[in-house]
Amino acid sequence: MGIYLPIAEMSVNVFVLLAMGAAVGFLSGMFGVGGGFLITPLLIFYNIPPAIAVATGANQVIASSFSGALAHLKRGTLDFKLGTVLLIGGIAGSAAGAFVFALLRAIGQLDLFISLLYVVFLGTVGGLMLVESVNALRLTKGGVPPALKKSGQHNWIHRLPFKMRFRTSKLFVSVIPVLGIGAGIGFLSAIMGVGGGFIMVPALIYLLKVPTNVVVGTSLFQIVVVSAFTTLVHSTTNQTVDIILALVLMIGGVAGAQYGAKAGQKLRGEQLRALLALLVLAVALRLGFDLFVKPQNLYSLTGVSGLL
Amino acid sequence: MRAAWLAVLILAAAALPARAQEAAHPESIQIGLSTDRVAITADFSGADLTIFGALENADPLINRQGRYDVYVVLEGPARPVVVRRKDRVLGMWINTRSETFVNVPMSYSVATTRQPQDITDPNNYRQLSLGANNIYMEPEDKRDSPLTIQEFTEALRERKQATGLYSDNIGGVQFLSQSLFRATLHLAPNVPVGTHKARAFLFRNGIFIKETSAQLAIVKSGFEQTIFRFATDHGFGYGLFAIGLAMLTGWLGRIVFRKD
Numbered sequence: 001m002g003i004y005l006p007i008a009e010m011s012v013n014v015f016v017l018l019a020m021g022a023a024v025g026f027l028s029g030m031f032g033v034g035g036g037f038l039i040t041p042l043l044i045f046y047n048i049p050p051a052i053a054v055a056t057g058a059n060q061v062i063a064s065s066f067s068g069a070l071a072h073l074k075r076g077t078l079d080f081k082l083g084t085v086l087l088i089g090g091i092a093g094s095a096a097g098a099f100v101f102a103l104l105r106a107i108g109q110l111d112l113f114i115s116l117l118y119v120v121f122l123g124t125v126g127g128l129m130l131v132e133s134v135n136a137l138r139l140t141k142g143g144v145p146p147a148l149k150k151s152g153q154h155n156w157i158h159r160l161p162f163k164m165r166f167r168t169s170k171l172f173v174s175v176i177p178v179l180g181i182g183a184g185i186g187f188l189s190a191i192m193g194v195g196g197g198f199i200m201v202p203a204l205i206y207l208l209k210v211p212t213n214v215v216v217g218t219s220l221f222q223i224v225v226v227s228a229f230t231t232l233v234h235s236t237t238n239q240t241v242d243i244i245l246a247l248v249l250m251i252g253g254v255a256g257a258q259y260g261a262k263a264g265q266k267l268r269g270e271q272l273r274a275l276l277a278l279l280v281l282a283v284a285l286r287l288g289f290d291l292f293v294k295p296q297n298l299y300s301l302t303g304v305s306g307l308l
Numbered sequence: 309m310r311a312a313w314l315a316v317l318i319l320a321a322a323a324l325p326a327r328a329q330e331a332a333h334p335e336s337i338q339i340g341l342s343t344d345r346v347a348i349t350a351d352f353s354g355a356d357l358t359i360f361g362a363l364e365n366a367d368p369l370i371n372r373q374g375r376y377d378v379y380v381v382l383e384g385p386a387r388p389v390v391v392r393r394k395d396r397v398l399g400m401w402i403n404t405r406s407e408t409f410v411n412v413p414m415s416y417s418v419a420t421t422r423q424p425q426d427i428t429d430p431n432n433y434r435q436l437s438l439g440a441n442n443i444y445m446e447p448e449d450k451r452d453s454p455l456t457i458q459e460f461t462e463a464l465r466e467r468k469q470a471t472g473l474y475s476d477n478i479g480g481v482q483f484l485s486q487s488l489f490r491a492t493l494h495l496a497p498n499v500p501v502g503t504h505k506a507r508a509f510l511f512r513n514g515i516f517i518k519e520t521s522a523q524l525a526i527v528k529s530g531f532e533q534t535i536f537r538f539a540t541d542h543g544f545g546y547g548l549f550a551i552g553l554a555m556l557t558g559w560l561g562r563i564v565f566r567k568d
Contacts, residue, residue: 002353002497006532007539011353011497059550066558108392108403228551235547239539243550244350250554254561291400297470298394299463300403 007242008052014248016046021060021252028064028253029260030267031276034195034223036061039249041118041283050111052242054101055234057193058227059246064253065195065223072217079168079214083221085175086200089182090189090226097190098233105238108302112291117192119288125198126280133273140270169210169218177207182222189230195223198280336364336518337378337510339491344522346495347529354472354497357382357417357524361508363487370512371486377420377427377511378481379438380491382524384415384473385502388448391460391467407460408448414500415473416440417493419480428514436516438509440465440474472496501526 003014020042028035036057043053072078104110160174181203185196200219204210210218235241264272339361346357359380363371370376389412392403420427424439433439445461468474473496481491491508507521528536539546 002351004348004350004352004528004532006528006535009498009501059554062551062554063558063561066555067562070559070562108390108406112400112402224555228554231550231554232544232547235539235550236543239543241539241547241550243535243539243546243553246550247553247557250557254557254565257561258565293401294396295394295401297467298401299460299467300392300394301464301467302390302392 003244003248005048005242005245007240008048008245010048012046012048012245017245017248018252020046021249022256023252024249025064025253025256026260026263027256027276027279029257029262030264031260031272033276034061034065034197034220035253036189036194036196036227037118037122037192037198037280038283039253040114040193041287043245044111044114045286048245049240050114051101051105051238051240052245054114054191054193055231055238055240056242056246056249058189058195058230058234059241059243060249060253061193061195061227062224062231063250064257065197065220065227067254067257069217069220069224072220075217076168077213078217078221079166079210080221081164082166082169082171082178082210082214083218083225085164085178086182086185086218086222087225089179089184090186090222091229093183093186093188094190094226094230094233095186096183097187098230098237100187101191101234102237114192115287115291117188119284119291121188121192121199122280122284123288125202126277126284128202129273130277130281133270133277136270137274169214171208171210173208181207182226185222186226186230189223189226190233193230195227197223335366335376335510335512337508337520338362338364339380339506339508339520339522341506341522341524343524345525345527347527348499348501348532349529350532352497354499355495357493357495359419359491359493359506359508359522361489361491361520363489363510366487367512368486375513376483377422377514378489378491379421379424379427379509379511380419380481380493380506381438381509382415382417382493382495382504382506383413384500384504384526386411386413387500388412389464391464393460393463405456407452407457409445409461409464410448411446412464413443414502415496415504416443416468417475417477417495419477419491419493421479421481421483421489423478424476427511428516432514432516436509436519440469440476471498473498473500495526499526501528 001014002011004011024035024038039060040053040057044050104113160176162175163172164175165172185200188194189196197219201215204215204219205212231241339359341359363376366376388408388410390406390408392406394401395404433442437443445464447457475494477492477494481489483489504524504526505521506524507519509519510517527533
């Protein structure tokens with residue numbers, strides 16, 4: 001069954017979109033990620049113009065993250081103060097990202113930039129995760145219990161000025177890296193259409209040493225607001241948010257997430273992380289492949305505004 | 309002097325019967341659209357558009373011999389288009405050169421009675437600028453080398469044909485009776501919205517006789533149009549609505565599949 005997307009101005013198969021949403025929802029439920037980093041490339045592979053894929057991806061991320069953030073709010077594993085500081089950086093980053101987005105679209109290099117960012121970030125994060133989880137798997141196999149994170153260990157980040165106390169996270173840290181992480185992820189959110197959880201979570205754990213139980217809730221809170229802001233910026237400046245496309249993806253995603261969460265409970269943490277790492281690497285490779293292999297069509301058409 | 313006279317006389321004599329015949333049979337062509345607007349609805353996945361038409365004062369003899377040909381074109385609204393070319397830079401395929409064309413018909417569907425080359429010769433098509441290969445694509449920067457402009461013009465046509473926006477339906481015009489014909493044109497799933505112009509050209513024995521045209525508005529249907537309008541005219545409100553919808557979906561999803 002075809003469905004006409006009023007903003008993308010094209011007709012697509014609604015079942016393909018539902019399946020896409022459900023598959024990504026399944027994975028996001030299983031691994032506890034927003035899934036934006038999967039939905040945007042999938043939409044691009046499905047010939048949705050990248051500009052629309054990115055803006056709509058950001059819109060779709062809100063739904064899954066909001067649902068997760070509510071759960072964490074109820075459990076009290078959400079650090080509002082830390083989340084707000086991250087947000088201030090995030091909104092600045094997102095605004096800058098939307099500006100760069102419009103600029104790149106005008107000179108015809110947007111697709112390239114999106115692909116490059118995906119390859120670099122997914123490749124790095126996927127690679128690191130794979131190494132870490134394979135090591136953990138080998139250790140547990142050898143009978144050695146996985147080493148716990150040494151708390152109280154400080155790095156250069158903790159020597160920066162403008163310190164602030166975050167009670168829920170039991171943290172006393174400079175606001176500079178917090179704002180920086182927020183801004184970086186806001187920037188990526190605007191250009192890649194991702195929530196940024198896959199970067200935010202490791203950054204909070206490894207750089208700021210935020211307790212793991214608070215990380216996910218706080219990251220989800222920040223993602224909801226930054227994605228909302230990104231959606232707003234894109235809909236005002238570029239008019240590239242396709243609400244029908246987003247809605248179909250969200251419906252598939254919400255349903256898929258439930259089954260994914262159940263499947264996730266059956267797997268061990270290291271196994272989950274290794275699988276997620278492989279998935280992330282696969283997406284990075286697929287996008288990288290497109291960059292380096294001679295495309296079928298050397299020529300492409302765009303309207304002057306950048307959209308066909 | 310005498311010889312010249314004679315030549316003129318012969319010419320006039322030769323021209324006379326032809327003109328008399330034309331005066332007796334001023335063939336003309338009419339087309340009618342069953343609707344003057346096509347609405348694109350949520351389940352739109354391309355469509356065939358049928359245009360009916362009639363020949364007036366057709367010569368029955370020529371008609372029986374099947375020597376009347378009709379060439380129907382549906383031309384979409386013109387918009388500026390940028391054609392970009394990818395080249396290998398540091399191993400990666402990157403958009404490098406580009407050429408902007410100012411007035412490119414977004415779509416161009418053709419239906420003909422026969423193969424275009426059997427209807428009339430290429431010169432006539434060129435003079436009428438008829439057919440996807442004969443429409444003039446005006447480059448924005450005319451100082452670019454003609455070779456480059458030609459390369460990008462060809463690429464533009466090729467891309468349009470590959471995406472189905474420029475299409476040919478040979479045999480798509482069928483005579484239903486001596487004077488009545490029906491033309492079937494393909495509308496691509498991504499047909500542009502706007503005012504389209506339908507034109508029909510009548511040829512007799514390969515000679516262009518008459519042209520007629522009608523207008524067709526392709527619009528998004530009520531719901532799709534409302535969304536599009538909302539998104540373009542009230543981007544901020546549309547964004548807020550999209551956010552609200554996403555939050556509602558997330559919240560509903562949590563209630564429907566409540567686990568904690």
